Amino acid sequence: MKFTCEKALLVSAVSVAGRTVSQKSTIPCLEGILLRAGVGVQFTGFNLETGITVRVAADVKEAGVCVMPARLFFDIIRKLPDEEVTVEVDDKLQVSICGGVSSFQITAMDAEDYPELPDVNAAQGVCIPQSALREMIGGTIFSVSENQARPIHTGCLIEVADDGITMVAVDSFRLARRTWHSEEPIGRTQKFVVPATGLREVEKILTDTDEPAVFTLGDKHILFEIGNATLVCRILEGEFIDWRRVLPTDNPTVLTANVAELMSSIERVSLIVSEKIKSPVRCTFGENIADFKTVNTIGSAHDTCQIAGNGGQLEIGFNCRYLLDALRAVPSEEVTLELKNGLSPIIFTPVNDKYDFAYMVLPVRLH
Secondary structure, three states: OEEEEEHHHHHHHHHHHHHHOOOOOOOHHHHEEEEEEEOEEEEEEEOOOEEEEEEEOOEEEEOEEEEEEHHHHHHHHHHOOOOEEEEEEOOOOEEEEEEOOEEEEEEOEOHHHOOOOOOOOOOOOEEEEHHHHHHHHHOOHHHOOOOOOOHHHHEEEEEEEOOEEEEEEEOOOEEEEEEEEOOOOOOOOEEEEEEHHHHHHHHHHOOOOOOEEEEEEOOOEEEEEEOOEEEEEEOEOOOOOOHHHHOOOOOOEEEEEEHHHHHHHHHHHHHHOOOOOOOOEEEEEEEEEEEEEEEOOOOEEEEEEEEEEEEEEEEEEEOHHHHHHHHHHOOOOEEEEEEOOOOOOEEEEOOOOOOOEEEEEOOEOOO
16 A cells, blocks of 8 residues: 555544544454545544544555554654655555655554444435534533433434424433424434434534535434545434423413523522532522522522513522533523423523524422
């Protein structure tokens, strides 16, 4: 194998593919990056759960395949001068890497033992702008459960309908939903759950552009195609919670608030709350004002925020971190607060039709 490629392209490709390289595996070659030279060069990282392949343009003089030691190969490429890099591998897997005045000799591994990535049947994929998919993942993944007792909730539910795509994440204390509406009919309905670990890697690859991202659902895996990169990961099996039934819709108290002002008030009150000393924020919603208090062994804090509407002095307690996580994910400047009573959850919903989201946070009992 022999090829020449721009250093910047190599660094970017190896960096992305290297995210799914196994740190420690019973299969030694999975601790490396699979390098395949043919029409351009492909770099693949795979940990038996998630695999990323990145393709780059290169001047390939001799085709071939091998497995490079991931960390060492990346460190060498990254430190080379900013010129073209030539990589040559002989039939004894001895590797020569040259760039500018620098040269390295290392040893590769045979690719024969490298497992095949899962094959997703070549069906027509679902297209969505990269920026929209990125916002959906970022706007829900923080609510994914970390409790392995219910593995299905350690991922995000994706529902594909003819008019759009909905993503939902839940844990025992909150729910996050984001919906993207398609201008063109999608032409199918699908429902599946993608592990949060895979979606976090997808989010890192996505860019803030309207360029398309395509995902294709297989029997047990899903394939994401994003620019020159592809990611394949397994889908989770099980029964995801019926989120439509969980979200209350008959909330008599409806208020409006500025997101930044609401966050600032809660952040100030939460300064005396820590992981060791947890105390709920006591929220009282009055006429055009929200009052926040907390008291613990460190001290006490009090703050207020202007809102629109009358909460009727409704008093309710919350974990401030969960409230802040939800508010940080709100894409608009203003948000609607829907409440029922002191034992029912708060729901954050859009003020206008430009956005489509819902964030639910369960209350904490106040003493």
